[in-house]
Amino acid sequence: MAIKIALPKGRLQNPTSHLLENAGWKLDEYNASGRLYHLKSAVFPDLRGKILHEKDIPVQVAIGNYDMGICSRDWIEELLAKYPTSSIIKIKDLGYGYGSLFMVGSAPFSVKGTVRITSEYPNLAEKFALQKRFGRFAIFPVWGAAEAYLPESAELALISQTEESKPLPGIVPSQRVLDYGACLIANRDSWESKNLFNLVSSLVAANVTETSVSPIDMKTTQPTDITDLKGKMRLALPDGHQQSHTLKLLNKAGIQIEDYPSPTGNRRPIIGIEGVSVKVIRPQDMPLQVANGNFDAAITGKDWLTNHLYQFPNSPVQELVDLKLGWVRIVAAVSHEVPGTTIGDVRSWAAQRAAPLRIATEYTNIADRYARDKRIGPYRVIPTWGATEAFIPDDADLLIENTETGSTLARHNLKIVDTLFESTACLIGRIGVEPDKQALIDTITRLLSQAV
Amino acid sequence: MxxxxxxxxxxxxxxxxxxxxxxxxxxxxxxxxxxxxxxxxxxxxxxxxxxxxxxxxxxxxxxxxxxxxxxxxxxxxxxxxxxxxxxxxxxxxxxxxxxxxxxxxxxxxxxxxxxxxxxxxxxxxxxxxxxxxxxxxxxxxxxxxxxxxxxxxxxxxxxxxxxxxxxxxxxxxxxxxxxxxxxxxxxxxxxxxxxxxxxxxxxxxxxxxxxxxxxxxxxxxxxxxxxxxxxxxxxxxxxxxxxxxxxxxxxxxxxxxxxxxxxxxxxxxxxxxxxxxxxxxxxxxxxxxxxxxxxxxxxxxxxxxxxxxxxxxxxxxxxxxxSVITSESVLVVNHDKDQKRAYETATELRQAGYNATIQLDNEKNCTWTLDIQSNGQYFLEGKGLKAEAGTMAEVMKCLGGQFGH
Incomplete structure (x- = not known):
């Protein structure tokens, strides 16, 4: 009987690779440079490995797609905070990949009015708020940079700190919430019904390091100068690989900006327009942050704007100008093994199966709407955090993903059955901002329009 | 599924x-x-x-x-x-x-x-x-x-x-x-x-x-x-x-x-x-x-x-x-397909406080069955009792417990 294990990519991949090497598993493709997601062992012929984003691993093990998994315990606790009856057994702390979760603020915290908490761990943040009996609170799930929202847009942020984390300026740890490290987990049913003895014993024998979790200390520095942002128009710019495109466009539009991208990780670059303040956050998070008034305008992708508007149809966010950068298509793709070439063919194929169609995607609201619009019978949306193409065909049937050339999809034996829409970067703003801020938004809109 | x-x-x-x-x-x-x-x-x-x-x-x-x-x-x-x-x-x-x-x-x-x-x-x-x-x-x-x-x-x-x-x-x-x-x-x-x-x-x-x-x-x-x-x-x-x-x-x-x-x-x-x-x-x-x-x-x-x-x-x-007391139910059977009479009969029964259903297909799940016969008579059956009645007033009397035979 095949035994499936989900292995982490990212920061845990190297130490996990060493552990498996010492355990004699001979998963040769599992190394830091490997681009293959499907792994086989030269020693355990029944073992099937797959490389996933570590955040996806607890969910995938809990729903039984994998018998075992290795991931960081913070993501296990995040799942269990919302779904305590998940079918997961924590087998062993593995003694590496340490980190700690801290609830932080930018000043000593006191409960007053609505407490806004940003975090990549919304379930743990909600649990914290309930335990602390905050009368009124709002949780903002973010894809990253949770601390960047302090203090103007959130009172608290639940953030992860690892040995590699850079010091955070002006952050005040309020409470240590969790110390974590890499952990071996198993699906409860698999643990009860499958013979995992050889795999587990080889890991235990190889894992001779100290296995108690070492807490990480919070690294902070003195606050940078936070000018009074009251009355200023707040603009969000993207972090990550979109920074260079955005910088070029700003330069072309004649808009000066200092320290963006920042080599020190500064998320508050200085823009050369009086009355405008800038923060650097994840483009995925921008539409929600503009909608709730934390920002007045932002540069993000149409894909994320659409995903937001499908979740909140009455949202006050709108596209102001198409920046015609970073063109991608949002497509529906399936394995080549699925018959047909259109979504209609996929629907007919799915209708003959007993199980619901599994749709893996980062764009959960777009996928949900698409499945409804296309009258796909019973379906399940599986949220992913990257490497979505790895889910097909074992763990998902249909993918909703962005692609530029389609080459990544082709490399994973996938074919496109539909194009939902095309997406480019755009400037977004909120309907109903104050007139003085609106004037600044209009200026930026005009300058960027001329530069496109 | x-x-x-x-x-x-x-x-x-x-x-x-x-x-x-x-x-x-x-x-x-x-x-x-x-x-x-x-x-x-x-x-x-x-x-x-x-x-x-x-x-x-x-x-x-x-x-x-x-x-x-x-x-x-x-x-x-x-x-x-x-x-x-x-x-x-x-x-x-x-x-x-x-x-x-x-x-x-x-x-x-x-x-x-x-x-x-x-x-x-x-x-x-x-x-x-x-x-x-x-x-x-x-x-x-x-x-x-x-x-x-x-x-x-x-x-x-x-x-x-x-x-x-x-x-x-x-x-x-x-x-x-x-x-x-x-x-x-x-x-x-x-x-x-x-x-x-x-x-x-x-x-x-x-x-x-x-x-x-x-x-x-x-x-x-x-x-x-x-x-x-x-x-x-x-x-x-x-x-x-x-x-x-x-x-x-x-x-x-x-x-x-x-x-x-x-x-x-x-x-x-x-x-x-x-x-x-x-x-x-x-x-x-x-x-x-x-x-x-x-x-x-x-x-x-x-x-x-x-x-x-x-x-x-x-x-x-x-x-x-x-122990839950509900109104008695009467099934109105209409052999002659006289819809008007069946509806009038059912309406009278409902007004008198009975649950009245006009029979569809061959349903049989009421306390009483009231058969509207082609000669204009009614035939009432239920609770082990049977009675013929010439008018709805007589039907009501029977339903109220006054059975003549």
Whole structure:
């Protein structure tokens, strides 16, 4: 009987690779440079490995797609905070990949009015708020940079700190919430019904390091100068690989900006327009942050704007100008093994199966709407955090993903059955901002329009 | 794919709904006669209504169905109503009234239950008496709840009493922090008597206090004697003890017997005074209590209140279907396809208080069958009896029990 294990990519991949090497598993493709997601062992012929984003691993093990998994315990606790009856057994702390979760603020915290908490761990943040009996609170799930929202847009942020984390300026740890490290987990049913003895014993024998979790200390520095942002128009710019495109466009539009991208990780670059303040956050998070008034305008992708508007149809966010950068298509793709070439063919194929169609995607609201619009019978949306193409065909049937050339999809034996829409970067703003801020938004809109 | 209902959800059959409506109808009838007015609150409420201290216990909050609404970009969640009382308090406050209100409702509440074998949607009949502070109000509520139960189920009803104010005052004497007191109170409300009070922290009287907190099954006389025993030592407990004794005395005066169970279980964090539970055949079928601080904590001013809820799902399972009196049903059989006459006959029967169904296909599931014959006569059959009638007046006489042959 095949035994499936989900292995982490990212920061845990190297130490996990060493552990498996010492355990004699001979998963040769599992190394830091490997681009293959499907792994086989030269020693355990029944073992099937797959490389996933570590955040996806607890969910995938809990729903039984994998018998075992290795991931960081913070993501296990995040799942269990919302779904305590998940079918997961924590087998062993593995003694590496340490980190700690801290609830932080930018000043000593006191409960007053609505407490806004940003975090990549919304379930743990909600649990914290309930335990602390905050009368009124709002949780903002973010894809990253949770601390960047302090203090103007959130009172608290639940953030992860690892040995590699850079010091955070002006952050005040309020409470240590969790110390974590890499952990071996198993699906409860698999643990009860499958013979995992050889795999587990080889890991235990190889894992001779100290296995108690070492807490990480919070690294902070003195606050940078936070000018009074009251009355200023707040603009969000993207972090990550979109920074260079955005910088070029700003330069072309004649808009000066200092320290963006920042080599020190500064998320508050200085823009050369009086009355405008800038923060650097994840483009995925921008539409929600503009909608709730934390920002007045932002540069993000149409894909994320659409995903937001499908979740909140009455949202006050709108596209102001198409920046015609970073063109991608949002497509529906399936394995080549699925018959047909259109979504209609996929629907007919799915209708003959007993199980619901599994749709893996980062764009959960777009996928949900698409499945409804296309009258796909019973379906399940599986949220992913990257490497979505790895889910097909074992763990998902249909993918909703962005692609530029389609080459990544082709490399994973996938074919496109539909194009939902095309997406480019755009400037977004909120309907109903104050007139003085609106004037600044209009200026930026005009300058960027001329530069496109 | 096999069609099935969602885990923890319940379908109610015709039989179930007959019992449901019987309980609901009896409850409504009693409440109206006692001067209570019916209200209904929405299924979806703001989550923050239930998260403040003094509302729901953390354990209850971990089982709510909360989500972001379609316009939930502010990040604040809404919730499927997890409790009946708090929305009523919200509605009362929002109405701006400050006067005494006797309110009742029949509502569903939602709480996750992990096995999926129990209902995640449960129904309750609730009463809230807002603006009355004395134990006479509690007596009224207990008495009303007993009347409803006695009218609906064939069991003796047991009343068990506790007192949240007394419990909190006793916990305050244990030498533990306010947070630990709140945690211990929540545990007692959840029915756990093994309190986490480290021996090292206990003052001298702690063991006595702990034994008082875990009292179960005592008579009302015990509480009265308790006053003599600890009243002088713990004067701050006296007002709660007096309130408790006042309720017990008041209930005894109108012939309601009760037993004392201090670790009540099934209580709510918002209770501040007397709490009661109702048992039938060993099963809990309802409960209530005084919540004087809930409306003040929600910004509604200094207004006392108390209330109760009867657990409709459990009560309806105890009802014998035969005991629910329903109108007799008559199946109108129309051999000659004379639609007009069949409809006129059925209408007459309905106007006379019978359930009348015009036969489709060959259905046969009524108490009586009334055959309209081609010669204009009626042939009535049912309950082992047969009769012929020339007019509808004669049919009615037969249905009323006057069979000629």
């Amino acid at each position: 096999k069609l099935q209902k969602s885990k923890g959800a319940r379908d109610m059959s015709i039989k179930d709904m007959t019992a449901f409506r019987f309980v609901e109808g009896t409850f409504r009838d009693s409440c109206l006669k006692w001067g209570y007015g019916e209200i209904r609150t929405p299924t979806i409420e703001n989550l923050y209504l239930f998260t403040s201290a003094g509302t729901l216990t953390p354990e209850s909050l971990n089982r709510v169905y909360s989500f972001l609404d379609w316009d939930g970009w502010s990040g604040e969640r809404v919730v499927l109503r997890p409790d009946g009382t708090i929305p009523v308090a919200r509605m009362y406050i929002e109405s701006g009234k400050k006067d005494l209100a006797r309110l009742f409702y029949v509502t569903n509440i939602f709480a996750f239950e992990s096995s999926g074998k129990e209902n995640r949607e449960r129904w309750q009949c609730g009463c809230e008496l807002i603006g009355a502070a004395s134990s006479l109000a509690d007596t009224e509520l207990i008495s009303l709840s007993l009347e409803v139960l006695k009218r609906t189920i064939p069991h003796d009803i047991e009343v068990s009493l506790s007192h949240a104010g007394l419990v909190k005052a006793l916990l305050a004497k244990l030498g533990i922090s306010p947070d630990e007191q709140a945690q211990a109170f929540d545990q007692l409300m959840d029915g756990k008597t093994d309190l986490p009070v480290p021996a090292a922290h206990r003052p001298e009287a702690a063991d006595t206090l702990l034994s008082l907190l875990t009292l179960k099954g005592q008579s009302s006389g015990f509480v009265k004697n308790l006053k003599a025993l600890i009243g002088a030592q713990l004067p701050e407990i006296m007002p709660h003890l007096d309130d408790f004794i006042g309720l017990i005395t008041s209930l005894e005066e109108i012939g309601i017997k009760c037993r004392i169970d201090i670790p009540s279980g099934g209580g709510f964090e918002y209770y501040t005074g007397a709490m009661f539970q109702l048992f039938a055949g060993g099963e809990k079928v309802g409960g209530g209590g005084r919540y004087d601080m809930l409306i003040p904590s929600m910004g509604g001013g200094n207004i006392s209140a108390s209330g109760f809820a009867l657990y409709l799902d459990r009560i309806m399972n105890m009802i014998k279907p035969d």
